[in-house]
Amino acid sequence: MNFDFFSILIYLLLAVLLAFIVKAYWDTQAIKENAFRNHLLLEEQLVLENNKSKMNIEKLYLSDNLQKSVFKRLFKITKDILLLQKLIFDK
Amino acid sequence: MKHKFLSIIFVFFSLYGFSQNPLKLIDSLKLVIASKPQDSIKIKAYSDLCWYYRNISTDSAFAYGNLALKLSKSTQNKLGEAQAYNDIGIIHYGLADFNKSIRYYKKTLNIREQMLDSMGMASAYNKLGISYQRTFKLDSSIIYATEALKIYEAKNHIKYATVIKNNIANIHQDLKQYKKALSSHLEIAETCKKINDYVGLTRSYTNIGNSYLFLKDTLNSFKFYQKGIEIAQENGYQRELATIYNNLGSLFKNQEKFEQAIIAFNKAFVLRSKLKDNYGISSAAINLGVLYLSTGETSKAKDKLNLGLNISKKTAAKELEMKAYEALLLYQALKKNTDRDSIIYYQKRYNLIQDSIFNNRITKQVTEVQEKYNAAEREKEIQVQRANLAEKELKLNKKNTQLIGLGILAVFISLLGYLLFNQQKLKNRQLQREGELKDALIKIETQNRLQEQRLSISRDLHDNIGAQLTFIISSIENLQYGFKITNKKLTNKLQSISAFTKETIYELRDTIWAMNKNEITLEDLQARISNFIDKADTYSNNMAFSFNVDKSVSKALIFTSVKGMNIYRIVQEAINNAIKYSEAKSVSVNISKVNQGVKIEIKDNGKGFKPENSSFGNGLNNMKKRAQELQTNISIESHLGKGTVISLIV
Numbered sequence: 037m038n039f040d041f042f043s044i045l046i047y048l049l050l051a052v053l054l055a056f057i058v059k060a061y062w063d064t065q066a067i068k069e070n071a072f073r074n075h076l077l078l079e080e081q082l083v084l085e086n087n088k089s090k091m092n093i094e095k096l097y098l099s100d101n102l103q104k105s106v107f108k109r110l111f112k113i114t115k116d117i118l119l120l121q122k123l124i125f126d127k
Numbered sequence: 128m129k130h131k132f133l134s135i136i137f138v139f140f141s142l143y144g145f146s147q148n149p150l151k152l153i154d155s156l157k158l159v160i161a162s163k164p165q166d167s168i169k170i171k172a173y174s175d176l177c178w179y180y181r182n183i184s185t186d187s188a189f190a191y192g193n194l195a196l197k198l199s200k201s202t203q204n205k206l207g208e209a210q211a212y213n214d215i216g217i218i219h220y221g222l223a224d225f226n227k228s229i230r231y232y233k234k235t236l237n238i239r240e241q242m243l244d245s246m247g248m249a250s251a252y253n254k255l256g257i258s259y260q261r262t263f264k265l266d267s268s269i270i271y272a273t274e275a276l277k278i279y280e281a282k283n284h285i286k287y288a289t290v291i292k293n294n295i296a297n298i299h300q301d302l303k304q305y306k307k308a309l310s311s312h313l314e315i316a317e318t319c320k321k322i323n324d325y326v327g328l329t330r331s332y333t334n335i336g337n338s339y340l341f342l343k344d345t346l347n348s349f350k351f352y353q354k355g356i357e358i359a360q361e362n363g364y365q366r367e368l369a370t371i372y373n374n375l376g377s378l379f380k381n382q383e384k385f386e387q388a389i390i391a392f393n394k395a396f397v398l399r400s401k402l403k404d405n406y407g408i409s410s411a412a413i414n415l416g417v418l419y420l421s422t423g424e425t426s427k428a429k430d431k432l433n434l435g436l437n438i439s440k441k442t443a444a445k446e447l448e449m450k451a452y453e454a455l456l457l458y459q460a461l462k463k464n465t466d467r468d469s470i471i472y473y474q475k476r477y478n479l480i481q482d483s484i485f486n487n488r489i490t491k492q493v494t495e496v497q498e499k500y501n502a503a504e505r506e507k508e509i510q511v512q513r514a515n516l517a518e519k520e521l522k523l524n525k526k527n528t529q530l531i532g533l534g535i536l537a538v539f540i541s542l543l544g545y546l547l548f549n550q551q552k553l554k555n556r557q558l559q560r561e562g563e564l565k566d567a568l569i570k571i572e573t574q575n576r577l578q579e580q581r582l583s584i585s586r587d588l589h590d591n592i593g594a595q596l597t598f599i600i601s602s603i604e605n606l607q608y609g610f611k612i613t614n615k616k617l618t619n620k621l622q623s624i625s626a627f628t629k630e631t632i633y634e635l636r637d638t639i640w641a642m643n644k645n646e647i648t649l650e651d652l653q654a655r656i657s658n659f660i661d662k663a664d665t666y667s668n669n670m671a672f673s674f675n676v677d678k679s680v681s682k683a684l685i686f687t688s689v690k691g692m693n694i695y696r697i698v699q700e701a702i703n704n705a706i707k708y709s710e711a712k713s714v715s716v717n718i719s720k721v722n723q724g725v726k727i728e729i730k731d732n733g734k735g736f737k738p739e740n741s742s743f744g745n746g747l748n749n750m751k752k753r754a755q756e757l758q759t760n761i762s763i764e765s766h767l768g769k770g771t772v773i774s775l776i777v
Binding site: 040042043046047049050053054056057060061063064067068071074075078079081082085086088089090091092093094095096097098099101102103105106109110112113116117119120123124127 | 533568596617
């Protein structure tokens with residue numbers, strides 16, 4: 037086959053473009069892999085934080101209930117003590 | 128079986144045929160054909176009949192040759208077809224119709240080449256060489272003879288190679304290269320002697336005699352002719368003998384020994400008549416006619432010359448025809464009562480033939496030159512056209528290459544663009560998703576921090592409350608024992624406050640226990656319940672408590688802190704109710720495995736109550752509320768005098 041300058045130029049360009057295509061493909065694959073890894077990491081962290089949040093919510097729920105109950109009880113104790121005080125003073 | 132038998136008979140006849148006379152052989156072959164043998168045997172028989180008839184009846188020979196050809200073609204028997212063409216070619220050669228023989232030999236050669244039959248090809252080349260020699264196309268003749276020689280030498284067939292060498296030497300002789308021809312013939316004769324090829328030796332001696340005759344060495348020429356005659360007579364080589372006698376006649380004629388020459392030519396004439404060799408008969412008759420003219424026997428001369436003329440006309444042997452007219456002219460001139468018209472007629476015929484031969488040669492030469500010139504011109508034109516075509520093709524190829532390259536380039540650019548666009552899109556999408564996730568993470572982290580802060584404050588508050596409650600209990604106990612209070616009502620009140628405060632502290636501790644754990648296992652819950660039952664057992668003297676956990680229940684079962692706390696509270700409430708209201712002797716807590724999960728059952732053997740008549744108090748309502756939070760149903764079964772069973776499945 038006989039090649040002139042123009043043909044050689046075209047085929048050289050083809051070779052360069054092919055190299056770029058391969059590089060672009062590899063880069064895309066690398067980006068995909070990195071993104072997948074980061075995404076997994078973030079999702080794991082999010083799940084952990086969500087779990088933590090759920091537990092905190094439960095603890096807060098318990099705490100709120102306890103507070104309500106304890107305040108009721110404290111009120112009752114205070115009332116009883118006041119009644120006791122009255123009883124002592126009556127005596 | 129029949130075919131095998133016929134084949135054996137045929138082979139027998141074929142072998143037997145070598146020692147039979149031709150007529151007997153012909154009859155035998157006809158018998159074979161009449162027995163309707165296989166096609167291949169039939170073809171062979173037809174070919175053999177053609178061969179044996181060639182010296183008896185040329186018409187019959189042609190007929191059988193054509194039959195063999197037809198059958199071979201119809202049965203696609205290439206070997207038979209080649210053989211039939213060969214046989215027909217030989218008959219034409221025998222009739223001095225060399226152009227036709229060349230045509231048939233070429234057909235044979237074509238088939239043999241297709242069959243890659245090298246020996247058959249060599250035979251055809253040889254026959255073509257001889258036929259071309261007879262038509263004076265010596266260049267073609269030498270080319271074909273050389274081709275045949277190459278094959279025979281390659282195959283180491285000395286005998287056949289010798290025959291070809293002999294033919295080539297004869298061509299040299301026709302080209303008047305007598306010394307070269309003589310040395311070749313002498314060499315060939317030696318080879319023939321070595322291999323005991325007597326036919327070849329006879330022909331070699333004849334050729335040596337001819338070469339010596341052309342070199343004017345009549346003594347040696349006569350010596351070799353004599354040697355040839357001796358061998359031919361000993362072995363019965365009729366054709367070779369006729370040739371030698373003819374040549375010997377020419378020798379005697381050159382020496383002006385007319386009587387001896389007439390004897391020799393007569394012998395040649397008789398032998399060739401027997402062999403039906405038309406060319407030879409014509410040649411011998413004309414030679415005899417010329418000799419009779421020399422000896423003054425004009426009537427004999429006339430007969431022989433007319434015979435020679437007729438046969439030469441039939442066989443289209445122009446040289447002989449011309450020779451006959453020349454001799455007839457001489458005859459007319461020598462005749463006593465000269466017929467002038469005849470002289471003029473023969474003169475005209477002689478000139479005509481001579482002109483015809485001359486014209487033929489000139490026309491042929493002119494045609495050849497013209498053809499050569501035209502061929503050269505055409506070749507040049509073809510070369511130029513080819514060069515132009517090649518140049519155009521090259522340009523076209525270049526353009527095609529460039530177009531293909533540009534096409535691929537466009538595809539590559541598009542592909543690269545697409546890949547880069549895709550890459551960018553992917554990057555953006557990934558960044559967006561990552562951003563979303565990070566935002567969510569930050570939000571939840573912030574929320575968690577806030578919750579943790581709230582929990583921390585709660586813990587501090589609970590600790591503080593716990594300390595204050597402890598202080599209250601301690602103060603009440605100090606008050607009770609320090610001031611020695613005897614008032615029963617006062618003492619009861621103090622004990623009631625102390626018990627309530629202690630209960631509050633326990634509740635506080637239980638909840639803090641649950642809050643400090645991220646998750647509560649069944650084992651934790653079991654320990655907690657067991658601890659509670661122990662305390663209950665301590666405070667209730669008339670009540671027996673039991674706590675059973677089925678072995679099939681996995682201790683690794685996990686609950687959230689709220690769930691664990693709710694279960695604990697339900698059990699606690701049920702036991703408290705039993706202690707307070709059931710008047711039971713025994714209370715049991717059972718944990719077992721069921722299909723849906725784990726069943727927790729609190730059972731007492733107390734007085735029981737009617738659930739339909741009883742409006743549920745705070746305790747039972749709390750239990751139901753907690754069960755709802757656990758997303759399960761609580762079952763409360765109670766009958767008067769039969770105790771109460773409270774169960775739930777988690």
